[in-house]
Amino acid sequence: QLQLQESGPGLVKPSETLSLTCTVSGGSISSSSSYWGWVRQPPGKGLEWIGSIYYSGSTYYNPSLKSRVTISVDTSKNQFSLKLSSVTAADTAVYYCARRAGGRELGPWGQGTLVTVSS
Amino acid sequence: DIQMTQSPSSLSASVGDRVTITCRASQGISNYLAWFQQKPGKAPKSLIYAASNLQGGVPSKFSGSGSGTDFTLTISSLQPEDIATYYCQQYKSYPLTFGGGTKVEIK
Numbered sequence: 149q150l151q152l153q154e155s156g157p158g159l160v161k162p163s164e165t166l167s168l169t170c171t172v173s174g175g176s177i178s179s180s181s182s183y184w185g186w187v188r189q190p191p192g193k194g195l196e197w198i199g200s201i202y203y204s205g206s207t208y209y210n211p212s213l214k215s216r217v218t219i220s221v222d223t224s225k226n227q228f229s230l231k232l233s234s235v236t237a238a239d240t241a242v243y244y245c246a247r248r249a250g251g252r253e254l255g256p257w258g259q260g261t262l263v264t265v266s267s
Numbered sequence: 268d269i270q271m272t273q274s275p276s277s278l279s280a281s282v283g284d285r286v287t288i289t290c291r292a293s294q295g296i297s298n299y300l301a302w303f304q305q306k307p308g309k310a311p312k313s314l315i316y317a318a319s320n321l322q323g324g325v326p327s328k329f330s331g332s333g334s335g336t337d338f339t340l341t342i343s344s345l346q347p348e349d350i351a352t353y354y355c356q357q358y359k360s361y362p363l364t365f366g367g368g369t370k371v372e373i374k
Contacts, residue, residue: 195303253301254301
């Protein structure tokens, strides 16, 4: 059964870079037609897609975040990562990683990790 | 970008009631629509994909319909375990977008 798990610092200072990693288990990140992505949810608010990456490195980003986002993949570790630069308090959120297989909906999802931006 | 508008933003219904949530896309998305259920502190869980297909293991009291721009999620008989926030999501094109959510409570 495919499982995803987010990891990374829970506290980031304003203006710094948020870095998270998603580890995939129970399947290969190099699976054809699977994209791997990030979604965030500010406390008490809705869901926002951040971006997705194919194992080859091809990416799609949300235009609203594109200038600050980098998603990368490490097939040797079966992991993909998110970097969000120049963070502010507005970037405080639960960050989820998720797979998108075969042009379908997102799923499965990781359990999520709360990242707080504060000095 | 395709905007997804859900209504209502919240609702309160009695146990056993039939509940309907609507989702409207700003442009046609065929049937590239999913519905998610999210309980507090948990990741979203997929209920329905391709507008009307039930995910494996999801109770048949959940159903989805629609195509193009207008979609609905129906819970045929509301139970206490259905208390959650429900989101629609379009996957016709990038950027993937979600509706604002509908919080379902028991009256």
